Amino acid sequence: MASTVVTHTPAVLNYLEEKGRHAGILSWVLSTDHKRIGLLYMYTMFAFFGVGVLMGLILRLELLTPGPTIPGFTANMYNAVFTLHGVIMIFLFVIPGLPAIFGNFCMPIMIGARDVAFPRLNLLSWYCFIVGAGIAVLALFTGQGFPDTGWTFYVPYSLRTGTNVTLGMLGAFIIGWSSILTGLNFLVTIHRMRAPGMGWFQMPLFVWALYATAWIQVIATPVVGITLALVMLERAIDVGIFNPALGGDPILFQHMFWIYSHPAVYIMILPAMGAISEIIPTFAGRTIFGYKAIALSSLSIASVGYLVWAHHMFTTPMSLAALFVFSLLTFFVAIPSGVKVFNWVATLYKGSIDLRSPLLFALSFIFLFSIGGLTGLANGALGPNLHIHDTYFIVGHFHYVMFGGTGFGLFAALHYWFPKMYGRMYNERLAWYYWALMFVGFNMLYFSMLILGMEGNPRRYYDYLPRFQTWHVVSTVGSWILVAGLLMMAYNFIRSARRGAPAPANPWGGVTLEWTVPSPPPVENFHEIPRWEGSAYHGFEKLQRRRSEAQ
Amino acid sequence: MVLLGITAAMLFFVWRYRLKRNPLASNIEGNAMMEIVWTALPTALVMVMFWYGWAGYQSSRSVPPDAMPVKVTARMWSWMFEYANGKVHHELFVPLDKPVKLILASQDVNHSLYIPAVRIKQDCIPGRESYLWFRPTKLETYDIQCAEFCGTEHSNMLSKVRVVSASDFETWYNTIEPVDENSGERLVQIYGCLSCHTTDGGKKVGPSFKGIYGERQTVLVRRREMNIDVDDEYLLESMREPNAKIVKGYPPNQMPSQEGILSDEQMTAIVKYIQELK
């Protein structure tokens, strides 16, 4: 594909070469460059993701047969492992997610800025993340071991168990700061630092998604912070807010927890949707269909998303009125997601589609996310919820959303922006092979869970009734295939970061600002702050004109 | 259906408008009509889904007036069913075709009573009461599982619904076993002791009942080790105030106090049963 290379003053070093004031590892961990911070997040998050996947593999292996499967692996260990798996995947992988990596790396460039508004605060966010994660690791190896409560920390069990709940919660609490600070930083950056001429409706859609996400991070995260703090207090000095034995209310905990944790699922998914909205136009070689609809749907998801939390609690004693409203709103919040999907598919219409790995992952995102969304509707309907709540159906559903959605979205973004990050290409053919493995393995692993849930297998079960075994076996085999694909992907990127063929500034024919700077970008991105004119994706018109002239 | 449509459209477009075949893309910025259609249609669709869900749920909340009430107590990690006449059992016996109302409570942490065969569940929250009802329509045995995570033996917190004919139920219901010195074996089953204790020497969350009577044992009293003899008095105290003396190597705060749950006669019967388990 033809690329438009904007040449820069060659004297400027790119961000990977430029050392700054420090040398070696310090030039990374003390760097305030948004691109380096993006990579710091990426390395640490993928390290945790690896551990999380390993935990998932252990869970699946244990479930291969009913009764104990792995010698020496007890129910208590299983409970700690699924908690660790959930905590890692949620707090250390999907919540920081795309904003921490690609938001940091790309967003300032995409709006034509030299960095985020508060670069030092940005580095502090990473430190909060690392310190929080470190404390969680400490919880693993001290006292009576990692919490065994599930990542939801429901009281009163979390008040009674002897495991390291307080330490684990303290870790999550501090990681929350990282999320809030990143959100604040992005809000200010997007408000104040857009290139001259770039109005709100001329921003790339990924930036819109980050903007909506940042509001949720800033508004919702404190709620979970308070909730966790109260549980820690309750454990330490019996304040009696949640503990029924002291007159507290365990349901209150669930409300407070989900007031954050439901919006948090939009912290996870919105940025991935934003990345998909960048990738599809680029590989269809045309502007996005329904720009405003997509941008506004991000905002409406972010706002209605605050009002549906109690759909996680339909089986607790609740008034009929509450049930009615929360179920109804849950259905409403599905509509903007549907609108996005329709607009993406319509963007393919009359494009000239170059099916490369980023698009392949993006289309898989649409497929898997749609399954996640539709199974979500089944959960949101009160009648079916009564049956499938807290079963493997839910486990299947949220893996489709968080892994099939956010995970595959993140992989799509990685294939898309990797050449920009490292100035090198990866092996495209290999990408197709591991895509196939991952796609097949994924569906074996999680579709089986949907079936298991409908058959009535509850979640968080170390052991299960023998009649469920068939689908557990399919699921476990699927996990092996999926992980084989993940390993191949890791190999592809690790190898290509150092030895891949040099990438041009614009390998895919993208039209947003990050493709106008060299790959990898120079230290402060722009020699001269660009002026922006026209709509976000007007660049495709020029591209098409050039192509038709060439014919 | 929707999924198939989306996937088919996606695949078709990718094939039809591939780079080779359609090198010149058309820049369609959007279409207000389309946006309205694909907002309105799904809205209508999900409202229908919502309504069906709501209607189905509502009927599951309106208990028929002739339903038979059964009190359910959930606790780590067993179920107890208590009938109007005081009969207590660890499995739920119900007569065919008669609606049953389950009144749910928990003694310790959150649990959730789940009967997959009738597709219902409801949480048991300590300090709150909740309910559930169903009508057994087949002479069958259904599984009961716990659906809310509650600790170590969560996946073994199982029981059964036994649907029996009306006359069988009548006989079962009206036989109330007397509490005498031989009822220990039955009591440890019904009162959920066996989810933490075994009778064959095996170790679970708590120590086995087998062969402890009359032995010397190391216990922790406020974290200080002490040696005691296992006798009637010690066993009774273990049930009334489990945290007073913790058997070494076992966790505190697990064993629920039986004060107010088991009567004195029942406790004595259990002590006798443990004594006999050599």
Ligand code: HEM
């Ligand atoms: C190879 C990859 C993975 C495997 C094999 C796997 C497997 C599993 C299994 C078997 C469970 C259920 C445990 C139970 O209920 O007994 C589970 C729970 C969970 N998984 Fe995964 N998973 C994987 C990747 C992911 C990813 C990428 C995410 C998030 C982005 C994720 C998030 C979670 C969460 C939040 C839970 C719930 C934990 C809880 O119940 O507290 N998993 N996973």
Ligand SMILES: [Cu+2]
């Ligand atoms: Cu939710």
Ligand SMILES: [Cu+2]
């Ligand atoms: Cu349970």
